[in-house]
Amino acid sequence: MRRTDLRRTAVAAVAAASLTLLVGACAADKPAAHAPAAGAPAKPEEAAAKALSAAELEKAALAEGDLSTHMVKNGTKADEVPDGAVKTDKAECKPLGDAMAAIPMGKPAAHVLRKAVEKPAKMKVDPNASAEEKAKAGIAAMTQPVTADRLASYEGKGAQEAFAALSKAGQACGGGFTGDQAGEKVKITKVLADTVTGGDEAQGWTLTMDGDGTEVVMKLAAVREGSTLATFYTISLGGTVKAQPAGVIDAQVKKLG
Structure with missing residues (x-):
């Protein structure tokens, strides 16, 4: 994602307008689980699940009022990045590139998108504040972390x-x-695995991007709950996302369960 897109993303989210997610990324996996000891019972294989319908996903998705810490808005057509729009120099990186662009993985039966914007500590500006103070408050609001919450359900x-x-x-x-999207290139310079919990399977990553010489730190998380995969991509115009949006993830997984 180019720097203008980063700026547009944060501004649009704070204004509760469109959130454009046009970035790909790749990450390190957490260590594989150890094989069961000899004689230990194997973990029962999960039965094939039935996909949630579009209406059921809409009901299960986060809504305004579910979180006291975030504003939640529905995704719009302008937020949807078509499959194939994100390219990577390594073909094997495309799944994570798509996740960062909020493109649903594979062939889901239904999917929905939500945008969760962390509320500033002070939502209102003092009407008697100086122009400089109001400007600072506005800049602070635009640097609040924005999370794209993509739900996709599968047969x-x-x-x-x-x-x-x-x-x-x-x-x-x-x-x-x-990564490349519409001719705009992005370079991920460092990826670290994060601990994310919830659902049947969960994993997270911290990604550092070179934004024209400026370090941009983003977060990605994926949580599977039954037949639904939720991905969470968080970015900030401030350049650094300090932590996974645990409150958003927990609230979303709870509604799915």
Whole structure:
């Protein structure tokens, strides 16, 4: 994503308007689980699940009022990035690139998008404040973290396969990659695995991007709950996202459960 897109994303989110997500990324996977000890019972295989309908996903998705810490808005057509729009220099990195662009993994039966904007500590500006103070408050508001919450529901084992694809891409692309969207290139310079909990499977990543010499730190998380995969991509015009949006993730997974 180019710097103008980063600025447009944060400003639009704070204004509760369109959020454009046009960035790809790659990450390191967390260590694989140890094999069960000899004689230990194997973990029962999950039964194939039935996908949620579009109406059921809409009901399960976050809504304004669900979080006291965030404003929540529905995604719009302008927020949707078509499949294939994000390219990566390494083909194996494409699943994570798509996740960062909020493109649904694979072939979901239904999907929805929400935008959660963290509320500034002070939502209102003192009417008697100076012009400088009001300007500072406005800038502070625009640097609030913005999270794209994509829900996608799948038939059969589609959700497990989508989550596995993200993990596999993380293993292959931990050293970074170059992405391209409509001719605009982005370079991920560092990726670290994060601890994310919830649902049946969960994983997170911290990604550092070179934004024309400015370090931009972003967060990505994926949580599978049954037949639904939720991905959370968080960015800030301030350049640094300090933590995974745990409150957003927890609230969303709770509604899915």
